Amino acid sequence: MPSFNLISSVLLFFYIFDLAADANPSFLYKFCYDKDTTFTTNSTYGTNLNLLLSSLTSNANRIDGFYNTTVEQQPPDRIYGLFLCRGDVTPDVCRDCVAAAARNATSLCPMEKNSVIWYDKCMLRYSNESIFSTMETWPGGTVWDNDTFTEEEDFVDIVASLVKDVASEAADAPMGAKKFATKEANLSGSQTLYSLAQCTPDISDVACNLCLESAITEFSDCCRQKEKATRASSLLPSCNVQYGLTPFYNKTAGEVSRSKPSPLPPRDSGKGKISSQTIIYIIVPTVGFLVLLSTFCYCILRRKARMKPYLLKDQKDKSKARTMNSLQYDMSTIEAATDNFSDANMIGVGGFGSVYKGTLANGQEIAVKRLSRSSKQGAEEFKNEVALVAKLQHRNLVRLLGFCVEREERMLIYEFVPNKSLDCFLFDTEKQKQLDWPTRLKIKRNRSWTSISSYRFKAEDCTS
Structure with a gap:
């Protein structure tokens, strides 16, 4: 005894x-x-x-x-x-x-x-x-050992499936419950594989799921062979995933922790009449909500109506900016085209400045009107005038290709017209022979129709 x-x-x-x-x-x-x-x-x-x-x-x-x-x-x-x-x-x-x-x-x-x-x-x-309240997967670590032997051939695949399932259960925990879950799987030889997943409760369900996926990925560095890791833990700041062949958690507590909140008590099945107080409780909040909704919609529509002119102006300004950007040439392009404004390329001089002939890199010939620096016209006024002229197209107007405003220079770039203007034929001793007096008389008569033609020029031939 x-x-x-x-x-x-x-x-x-x-x-x-x-x-x-x-x-x-x-x-x-x-x-x-x-x-x-x-x-x-x-x-x-x-x-x-x-x-x-x-x-x-x-x-x-x-x-x-x-x-x-x-x-x-x-x-x-x-x-x-x-x-x-x-x-x-x-x-x-x-x-x-x-x-x-x-x-x-x-x-x-x-x-x-x-x-x-x-x-x-x-x-x-x-x-x-x-x-x-921030999901973080760094710093972290993975610990493992192989203190328990298993004959299960598909051990690694079963582990991968099990930890994926338990992570999904932990991330899908109902509101108010712990983001914690446990799960088991039966192996051959009467063995059981245990798994656990948990997140900190201050992160969202989506963040929890992402964190657990990262934790599971860490297993791939250590646990691809069952001989190396029959028990392992992937530890991250916001979550962790663990598995093993021996119980390492309280199974009953794990089941309780992921149970859903208790349902609301059933309503009384009595069929009494709805009281007037209940009707007031229903109608007053509904009417108040509709009034607030109507007021909100009215304010939104009124705000949009006030903003419309500003939006249109903004669109107009953006359109103008796009137009100006497409017309603007940089100084280096113009200098290369005119051989740095070589005197050999100068084709005219006037009160406004000088005109140079140039050739762009694509082979197009241009005429560059280099305005005098003494002009008091500002850069913005110059750009506005360019934008207006660029919109005008007429068979009797030389087409404006663009402009350049740089280094206190203001230049207009036109398409090059090789035949020059009428005065070259009237006053040049050689070319004036090409105009006999009947032709000159015809030109004189056409000039008398200038005032009438100007209306046709504006109304019919000019487009913008």
């Missing part, structure tokens, strides 16, 4: 020891980074870090297993911190894990202002930059 009591006591001792060992948090991985900034223990940042770690530890018994806070309001000593406990652990286990992480934080990352520390049951993080 005494030996039986002794054996029972020993078994009870080992059972209690095993439970205690299982409750103790196990360190997995840490990442310390400073982004070109470090701190010392006695600095203001070091003091604020101790306050932050103390605050996180004090709030680690929360039922949702998540908490974030900030110490100091002004940079560079402001520090942000948070913790996330695994979705299946109790508040007491969460508190112990966060306390261990906070206690070891300054020894794991003694000088860096930014760190992420992962334990098997929690994650603790702090930074001198905001880390709240």
Whole structure:
């Protein structure tokens, strides 16, 4: 009988020891980074870090297993911190894990202002930059081992399918529930494959799904062969994915954590009449909504009516700008065409300036009217006049190709007309022989119709 009591006591001792060992948090991985900034223990940042770690530890018994806070309001000593406990652990286990992480934080990352520390049951993080409500996949790490043997031939494929399914369940968690899920798959030889996925609750469902996809991708670097990794954890700041051949979470808690919120109680099935007070409650908000909607629509339409002239002016200005850009030549092009305004290319001089013949790179011949610098006409007035003249087209007008305004120069570029003007034929001793007196008389008569032709010029032949 005494030996039986002794054996029972020993078994009870080992059972209690095993439970205690299982409750103790196990360190997995840490990442310390400073982004070109470090701190010392006695600095203001070091003091604020101790306050932050103390605050996180004090709030680690929360039922949702998540908490974030900030110490100091002004940079560079402001520090942000948070913790996330695994979705299946109790508040007491969460508190112990966060306390261990906070206690070891300054020894794991003694000088860096930014760190992420992962334990098997929690994650603790702090930074001198905001880390709240932001999905981040860096920094991170993957830990694995092969302490358990499996004969399953399709182990890697089953792992890939299982972690994908559990990640989808965690990301699709209903509003108000933890972004946490667990899932199992049966293998040959009576083995079971366990998996877990979790996101921080301060990110959206879409961000959670993207983070978990990144975490699963990390497995491809370590876990393509079953001999290398029968248990692995992909750890990122905003999420984590884990799998193994031995249970590493509370299955019942995992199922409860992803259960949907309780449905609303059913309505009373009685068929009583609707009271007048209920009718008022329905009609008054509806009428008020319609009035507000009508007022909003009226304001929008009125605003559009007021903005229409400005929009039309803006469109006109843009059209004008496009026209001017298409007409404008740069100085280097004109200089190349006229051989840097060579005297050999000068074909005329007048009160307005000089005219040069030129040839563009495409072979087109042009006439460049180089206006006198003494002109008091401003650049904008010159451009406006060019835009107007460019729109005029007539068989008796030389077509304006463009202009150049640069280095205090103002030039008009026309198409080159090789036959010159009438005065060259009247006063040139050689060419005046080409005009006999009957022809000159005919030209004189045509000039008398100038006033009448001007109306036809404007109304019929001129287009813009």
